[in-house]
Amino acid sequence: MNTPLIIALDFARKLEVFKFLEHFQGEKLFLKVGMELFYQEGPAIIYELKEKEHRIFLDLKLHDIPNTVKSAMKGLARLGCDLVNVHAAGGKEMMMAALEGLEAGTISGNNRPACIAVTQLTSTSEEQMKKEQLIGVSLEESVLHYASLAKESGLEGVVCSTHEAAMIRKSVGGSFCIVTPGIRLIEDDIQDQKRVSTPEFARKNGATAIVVGRSITRSKEPFESYQTIKKQWEGVLV
Template sequence: MNNPLIIALDFADKREVFHFINQFSEEKLFLKVGMELFYQEGPVIVDDLKERGHQVFLDLKLHDIPNTVKKAMKGIARLGADLVNVHAAGGKAMMTAALEGLDSGTGPGNSRPYCIAVTQLTSTSEQQMKSEQLIAVSLRESVIHYAVLTKDAGLNGVVCSPHEAKMIHDRLGSDFYTVTPGIRLETDDIQDQKRVATPGFARQAGVSAIVVGRSITKAADPLQRYFEVKKEWEETRQ
């Protein structure tokens, strides 16, 4: 993974996607295809993006019994995405099965996609976690527990908020891949996210990659905003 800036393609269909991407000229991007877009366009959207030379994070957050996840990942591996994910709450056996599916579905000579696990969504507050998930420990303890479980299962890393990335790296090492949504510039509205941070904060926290959506996709000039986010990331010292 050589691009730390992932753009979330929060669009309804392929037409909107390519209208957006065409503004970036020859820039090679790391693009997140989530459930909304994937369920509308199907696997072909991954092919289309890869053919244009972009990296793809297929963000489907699988969470099911181990055998189902294994079979699903076997098919997903054939799509050529660079990064895929599951929910850590599915458990260690499910995560191990996900890797088995990816390994069996990856063709000869190809690299297996990175596989990471969602800890707690960045739209989840500690109060929500305790009252709705009935998890008694703190949000940070829940996140680190899921991160440790994820590493024990052999996955490459986790999705977490920038506020938890440093403690995860302190516990599990700097090579453990951390992907952080909820990234906003200082001037942005946080909208439906709870645990947000700037690109500079994420960089200082040692985050591996940031996911930026509406801050770029809804900007009046997406290309300019992309370079603003990239500049803040690159100019911030870890």
């Protein structure tokens, strides 16, 4: 994935998206379309963003019985996204079914979307995981287990906090994709995230890609904030 900086389009409507993208004239970006935007605008928003040559991470976190996920991924594959995801908690059979659906739905001549698995959400604390999910091991053990399961299933990588990235990199290997959300600049409010970090921390801990939302989308100067974060992510002094 070439260590991309993925911008999370935390908007509800297409009008807001394209107003935001006016700050990035001429830039070919890697953009994350999540549930809020996709459920409001549907597949059309993907087609419009792809027409402008942006790469797309469609972040719908599928989690259902294997056959349903397979059928859903077959449909999503036709959209031409670059990256999609599932919840690792759905299990190995479900993750393998997701890949089968993507293979079946990818248009001939196109690359199959890469598929990664969510381990534990960055809004989840260890206390919350143990109390509400009734998982008795540590948060790190849970994340590592899900990462190993994703690799065994044939997925290209996982979504996890930067705080688990180094552990996964050491255990699972160098070619595995590790996408880390919850990225903030030091001066930013962490809001509803619990396990957050800076772009520099993510880079040093083995992340393959970072996802940045409000630090860019809610900035008064989105392009300048993007450039600052990009330089920190790439290890360029700012």
